[in-house]
Amino acid sequence: MADTAAILAGLPKVAERTLDMGGLAEALSGAQQPFVVRGLAADWPLVKAGLAGPAELRDYLVGHARDRKFPVNIGQPGGGDRLFYNAAMDVNFRMAQGALDAILDGIIANADKRDAPVIYLSSLDVEAYFSGFGAANPMPLGQRQPITSVWIGNRTRIAAHNDVPDNLAVCAAGKRRFILFPPAQMANLYPGPLDNTPAGRPVSMVDLRDPDLDAYPGFAAALDHALVADLEPGDAIHIPSLWWHHVEGLSPFNVLVNYWWRDVPVYLGHPEDALYHAILAIRDLPAAARERWREQFEHYVFSGGEPATAHLPDAAQGVLAPLTADTAGQIKAKLLRGLSR
Known part of the structure; x- marks a missing residue:
């Protein structure tokens, strides 16, 4: 087994760019490498609510929530923070629905518990689940019409995966760690099934916290090309199409907002x-x-x-x-x- 701390310490960091929201849309055009923008969303009310504390963050989210049930993924108490497969290749969490205030109360109540179950609301469509949220927390992307999603949870680890669209992800509350691999490293990441996935995308079968290089020897080569980015509230990262990314929510209460788009004509196929x-x-x-x-x-x-x-x-x-x-x-x-x- 590999020494995870040594792995992370040795990884180069994702390049940083100094931008404000006015220059973002142009900077994204044709960008083929990932980059981080520190403090891009620092003025968002959502970010400020998160910095004020978990109660203020909860109230801000609930204040914008539409009157409907919210889907949530729930792990087993003591089952760790990794949303993945179990030994039978079934997902290791269950899916439920509930009121947002009750779900967020559960996240806060479990904040100090060592065996807290994963509580994770994944890829919530902003317009479908929140009212006025996007207008209050804007992200000008020029002529792009992105899919905007919110991800809310406690401490979580999402296995390395890729997305077809380009992605801008904003760490709105808590702290996030991204470990990125270029598309050419796909085989060295040992992707799992196409049609049985934890969240709709094939994921790497390698546990980055405890990589088994005997079972996955090519992962050592993937690490030679890996990049890491640790994000604070208000920071953003651009992840180009098909770049693999392992994502960790490092705080007891995390919120991420992301934007997906494709800079191609709408009539092209997928x-x-x-x-x-x-x-x-x-x-x-x-x-x-x-x-x-x-x-x-x-x-x-x-x-x-x-x-x-x-x-x-x-x-x-x-x-x-x-x-x-x-x-x-x-x-x-x-x-x-x-x-x-």
């Missing part, structure tokens, strides 16, 4: 749909057939498309030309017809 379709249609073919299809994908897709069109008149390129809403619609219609057979 890459993960193509991944599932390729598993369905290509992965289980004989090896020779897979290699032939690899050449097809390289020619039409991963090359950027130029080899497929350089010798064709513009008018004859059809869906091989840069996509428009119309030609994207033609492809979607063809796919729907094929999948319905």
Whole structure:
């Protein structure tokens, strides 16, 4: 087993940028590396409520909550802070619903208990669960129309995973630690199942607090490329698309607000749909057939498309030309017809 303290001490830190909210949208354009902005949201009322204490934070959140049940993940008392799988590869927490004030009271009541169960409200859609929250705590992202989510909980560890959209995550209350790995380290992180996940995304099977390098030897190579960021209230981190990130809530009461977006036209398809379709249609073919299809994908897709069109008149390129809403619609219609057979 590896020495976690030594691992963390040796990791380089995520680069920091000096920005205010006025310069954020431009800084995010085309950013391919993660970066931290200290104090970006320091003026948020939410951040100030968190700094005032748990009671003030609770009251602020409840004051903006809509009149509805809130979904919450609850671990076993004494089961630790890791939301993950059990030995049977079932998730090690149960899902429930309740009033936000009662859930937050439970977080506060368990603050000093060593065997406190995980209490975690994950990826709450801001508009669906809160009123006036976004307007009071703004994040100007230019023309982007992000999905805005709130994450609330006690001490938690979320296994390394990636997200398809770009991500801006704001530590609004408590403290958060992010350990990041570039997309090329995916195999060295030993992802779990695609279709049985703790929260909808495949997660690394490696326990970063106690990595077993005998079972997961490639993880040593992943660590050579890892970055760490410790965030205080008001700090933000940009995580580019498909970067892997392990996230820890380090305080008894933590709140994170994050923004997901894709800087691509809305008519383009979702890459993960193509991944599932390729598993369905290509992965289980004989090896020779897979290699032939690899050449097809390289020619039409991963090359950027130029080899497929350089010798064709513009008018004859059809869906091989840069996509428009119309030609994207033609492809979607063809796919729907094929999948319905």
